[in-house]
Amino acid sequence: MNYxxxxxxxxxxxxxxxMTITTRFAPSPTGLxxxxxxxTALFSWLFxxxxxGKFILRIEDTDRARSTDAAxxxxxxxxxxxxLEYDAGPFYQTERAERYNEVIAQxxxxxxxxRCNCAKERVEQIxxxxxxxxxxxxxxxxxxxxxxxxxxxxxxxxxxxxxxTIIDDQVQGKVIFENSELDDLIIARxxxxxxxxxxxxxxxxxxxxxxxxxxxxxxxxxxxxxxIFNALGANPPNYAHIPMILNPEGKKLSKRxxxxxxxxxxxxxxxxxxxxxYLVRLGWSYGDQEIFSIADMIAAFxxxxxxxxxxxxxxxxxxWLNRHYLxxxxxxxxxxxxxxxxxxxxxxxxxxxxxxxxxxxxxHRTETLRDMAEQSVFFYNDFETYDEHAAKKHLRPVILTAxxxxxxxxxQLQDWNNNNIKRAIxxxxxxxxxxxxxxxxxxxxxxTGTSVSPSIDDTLRLLGQEKTLRRLHKGIALIELRCSS
Ligand code: GLU
Numbered sequence: 001m002n003y004x005x006x007x008x009x010x011x012x013x014x015x016x017x018x019m020t021i022t023t024r025f026a027p028s029p030t031g032l033x034x035x036x037x038x039x040t041a042l043f044s045w046l047f048x049x050x051x052x053g054k055f056i057l058r059i060e061d062t063d064r065a066r067s068t069d070a071a072x073x074x075x076x077x078x079x080x081x082x083x084l085e086y087d088a089g090p091f092y093q094t095e096r097a098e099r100y101n102e103v104i105a106q107x108x109x110x111x112x113x114x115r116c117n118c119a120k121e122r123v124e125q126i127x128x129x130x131x132x133x134x135x136x137x138x139x140x141x142x143x144x145x146x147x148x149x150x151x152x153x154x155x156x157x158x159x160x161x162x163x164x165t166i167i168d169d170q171v172q173g174k175v176i177f178e179n180s181e182l183d184d185l186i187i188a189r190x191x192x193x194x195x196x197x198x199x200x201x202x203x204x205x206x207x208x209x210x211x212x213x214x215x216x217x218x219x220x221x222x223x224x225x226x227x228i229f230n231a232l233g234a235n236p237p238n239y240a241h242i243p244m245i246l247n248p249e250g251k252k253l254s255k256r257x258x259x260x261x262x263x264x265x266x267x268x269x270x271x272x273x274x275x276x277x278y279l280v281r282l283g284w285s286y287g288d289q290e291i292f293s294i295a296d297m298i299a300a301f302x303x304x305x306x307x308x309x310x311x312x313x314x315x316x317x318x319x320w321l322n323r324h325y326l327x328x329x330x331x332x333x334x335x336x337x338x339x340x341x342x343x344x345x346x347x348x349x350x351x352x353x354x355x356x357x358x359x360x361x362x363x364h365r366t367e368t369l370r371d372m373a374e375q376s377v378f379f380y381n382d383f384e385t386y387d388e389h390a391a392k393k394h395l396r397p398v399i400l401t402a403x404x405x406x407x408x409x410x411x412q413l414q415d416w417n418n419n420n421i422k423r424a425i426x427x428x429x430x431x432x433x434x435x436x437x438x439x440x441x442x443x444x445x446x447x448t449g450t451s452v453s454p455s456i457d458d459t460l461r462l463l464g465q466e467k468t469l470r471r472l473h474k475g476i477a478l479i480e481l482r483c484s485s
Contacts, residue, residue, distance in 0.1 A: 019208070019210055020053050020054055020208075020210070021047070021048060021051035021052075021053030021054070021210050021211060022048065022053055022054045022055075022056065022207065022208050022209050022210050022211070023044040023045070023047050023048045023053065023054075023055055023056070023209065023210070023211050023212070023213060024044065024055070024056040024057070024058050024089075024203075024204070024207060024209050024212070025040060025041040025044050025045070025055070025056075025057055025058070025079075025084075025086075026058040026059075026060050026200065026203070026214070027041075027059065027060065027075055028059075028060045028061065028063060028066075028067065029059055029060075029061050029067045029068060029069075029071035029072040029074075029075060030063060030066040030067055030068075030071060031071060032070075032071055032074050032260065032261030032262075033071070033074050033075045033078050033261060033262050034253070034260065034261060034262060035245065035253075035262060035265075035279065035313070036215065036244060036245045036253065037262075038078060038082065038084075038262050038275075038279060039242075039245065039279045039282055039283065040213065040214055040215060040242065041079065041084055042082075042084065042276060042279050042280060043213045043240075043242060043280075043284070043301070043303075043306070044211075044213045045084045045086075046280070046297055046298055046301035047211060047213060047301060047303065048087075049298045049301075050298050050299070050301045050302070053210070054087040054088065055084075055085075055086050055087055056086055056087065056088045056089050056091070056207055056209070057075075057079065057086040057088075057089035057090040057091070058089055058090065058091045058092075058093070058203055058207070059072055059075065059089075059090050059091065059092045059093065060093050060196070060199070060200070061092055061093055061094050062093045062094060062193065062194065062196070062199055064094070074261050074262065074263060075090075076090065077263060078261070078262040078263055081262075081263065081266050081272060082262070082272045082275060082276060083272055083276075083294070088207070091203070091207070093199050093203065096199070096202075096203070097193075097194075099202060099206070100194040100198060100199055100202055101192070101194075103198070103202050103232070104155060104187065104188050104194065104198070106232070107155075107157075107187070107231060107232070108155070110231070111158075112157065112158055112231040113155050113156060113157050113158060113187060113231075114143060114144055114146075114147075114148065114155070114156055114158060114184075115143065115148040115149065115150060115151075115153040115154070115155055115156075116139075116142070116143035116148060116153055116154050116155070116156045116184075116186075117143065117148050117150045117152075117153035117154075118139075118142055118143060122142075123139060126138075126139065126140055136181060138181075138182075138183035139156070139183040139184050140183075141183075141184055143156070144156075144158065144184065152190055153190065154186045154188065154189055154190050155186065155187050155188040156184040156185065156186055156187065157184055157185050157186075157187050157224070157227065157228060157231070158184060159179060159182045159183060159184050159185065159224070159227055160179045160227065161179060161180060162179060162180065163179050164176050164177060164178055164179060165177045165179060165182075165223035165226055165227065167219075167222050167223065167226070167239055168238075168239075169219070169222075169239050169240060169241055170211075170213075170238060170239065170240035170303040170304075170306075171216075171240045171241055171242055171243075171303060171306045171308060172216070172219065172241055172308065173308075175219065175222075177223040179223070179227075182223060182224060182227075185197060185224055187228070196221070197221055197224050197225055197228065198228065200221075200225060201225050201228040201229055201232070202232075204225075204229075204237055205229065205232060205234045209237045210237050210238065211237055211238045211239075211240065211303075212237045212238070212239050212240070213240045213242065213303065214239075214240075214241060214242070215241065215242060215244060216241040216242060216243050216244065217244070218241065219241045222239055222241070240303045240306065242283060242306055243283060243307065243308065243309060243310040243311070244310050245282060245283070245310065245311055245312070245313060246310045246311070246312045246313070247312065247313060248312050248313060248314065248315075250310075250312060253313065257313060262275075266337070267341075267344075267370070268368060268370050269322075269337075269341060269368030269369035269370030269371060269372065269373070270318065270322050270368060270369075271322060271325045271326060271329065271334075271337075271369070273293070273294065273325045273329075274318065274321040274322040274324070274325040274326075275318070276294065276297070277290075277291065277292050277293075277297075277321050277325070278317060278318045278321050280292055280297050280301070281317075282311045282313070283306060283307050283310075283311035284301070284305050284306050284307065285305055285307065286300045286305050290321075291321075291324065319367050319368070322367060322368055323367050326363050326366065326367070326368070326369070326372075327363055327364055329363065331356045331359045331360050331363070332356060334359045334363065334369065335355045335356060335359065337369055338355060338358075338359060338369050338372060338373060339355060341369055341370055341372075341373035342373045342376065342377075342380070344373075345373055345374070345377060347373075347377065347380045347381065348380065349380075351380045351381070352376075352379040352380035352462075353379050353462040353463070353464070357461075357462060358376055358379065358462060359372070361454045361455075361458045361462060362375065362376060362454065365454065375452075375453075378448045378449060378450075378453070379462055379463055382467075382471070383448070383449035385449070386445065386449045386450075386478075387445070387449060387450040387451065389451075390445045390449075390450055390451040391445060391478070393451075394441050394442040394444075394445040394451065395442060395445055395446065395475055395478055395479050395482075396442075396479065396482070397479055397482055397483045399438070399439070399442045399479070400476065400479045400480065400483065401432065402428065402429070402432050402434060402438075402439050402442075403439075403442060403443065403446065403472065403475065403476050403479070404476060405428050405431065405432065406424065406425065406428045406439060406443065406472070407469065407472050407473065407476065409424040409425075409427065409428050410424050410460075410465070410468060410469060410472070411469060412424075413465065416460075416461060416464065416465045417461060418457040418458065418461050419457075421456075421457045421460045421461060422456075422457045425439060425440060425443070425456065425457075440456045442475075443456060443460075443472070444456055444459065445475070446471055446472050446474070446475025446476070447459065447460065447463060447467075447468050447471040447472060447475070
């Protein structure tokens with residue numbers, strides 16, 4: 001629980017006010033938001049929701065050269081797709097330049113920062129000398145006491161020279177930094193633009209962020225940010241630095257491992273619930289529970305359960321979860337995403353079965369919505385060619401009479417439903433004294449072009465009588481041709 005201790009600011013008050021837990025997700029739109037970024041967003045979102053707090057989206061786009069509109073759009077669309085709704089924002093750092101300038105002026109005025117016009121070559125020389133001694137490269141504070149007034153100079157922060165900065169990290173535990181190891185970082189470039197460590201502190205302060213959950217690549221920035229908070233007379237937030245996500249071989253994620261944009265998961269037919277469940281368990285555990293609904297996650301999430309060591313992706317587990325959520329999804333929630341995927345395949349939805357009927361059958365036998373779409377194309381579009389192996393094996397002269405008899409029986413049906421279809425197949429098979437299975441498979445190949453489809457009665461029902469008869473007719477014609485040649 002986070003408290004603002006008013007007595008720090010007003011000694012006559014010893015009252016503790018409970019603060020609203022507020023977290024933020026602060027991506028830089030310099031690359032497409034990927035699975036690692038989304039997991040950070042999810043943890044921050046869950047922490048806020050668990051504490052009935054607030055979750056803010058902040059786009060850190062001050063690196064104008066590398067930020068792109070497309071990357072911003074992926075952040076917005078990705079969060080919307082996954083249902084990670086924010087209570088405030090999106091805030092764009094590029095729109096807050098005035099505020100950063102105000103804070104820089106305040107820091108200059110109070111003497112916490114100074115202008116530095118050391119030549120690039122000098123800074124470079126110090127750096128190289130330190131590196132050749134095997135030391136960390138640090139600026140030597142040359143301009144600290146020089147009272148440089150040149151407004152084209154960079155502005156550096158006066159980092160405390162002595163003492164330690166101790167971070168009580170919610171994941172990493174106590175992390176101690178010697179202040180003497182940190183140099184006077186640049187908070188504003190020569191053109192006046194603020195740097196990351198300044199903007200992040202100003203924003204976290206102004207947005208009253210109580211808990212920062214972010215990647216552990218930012219751990220080294222944290223003592224610097226705490227110094228800036230102190231200089232501004234503000235309380236730093238709590239920090240939780242989460243380890244990165246690795247590939248199954250324990251190496252850094254690359255595009256090959258699916259570190260592509262988060263929307264690729266949508267296009268591959270994964271469900272938001274499956275992706276969130278997968279991500280929450282990637283580096284966080286709660287006993288040995290694997291399946292978490294959104295409500296379960298919110299109820300159980302705590303930074304204490306975040307693992308200290310890096311987690312590896314596990315594509316099979318994501319598929320397993322997706323199958324689980326697909327099977328248990330309400331049909332109507334799948335209609336829109338399936339329609340989108342079918343349309344991506346060039347399907348005209350008016351040419352086939354009702355989507356809800358289709359989903360009801362297919363969701364039990366496919367792993368992703370994309371599989372479902374691909375395995376449903378034949379319901380809409382006539383196929384050009386038969387699967388060669390299936391046609392050779394099943395569309396043979398021996399079955400011709402049976403298929404012709406079946407065609408007649410199916411034609412007679414007044415009511416095109418599973419029971420009637422099934423009965424027609426069974427009765428035809430019985431009359432000809434063959435097993436139902438021996439008739440069903442040639443029928444399947446004739447109407448779908450392949451030997452794999454839902455149960456034969458579901459397949460025919462979803463195809464509809466007209467399409468079934470038309471395709472059966474074509475299959476029979478093919479066998480007749482074989483007989484005559
Ligand atoms: N913008 C930073 C990034 O995308 C995150 C900053 C932060 O969370 O403090 O890596």
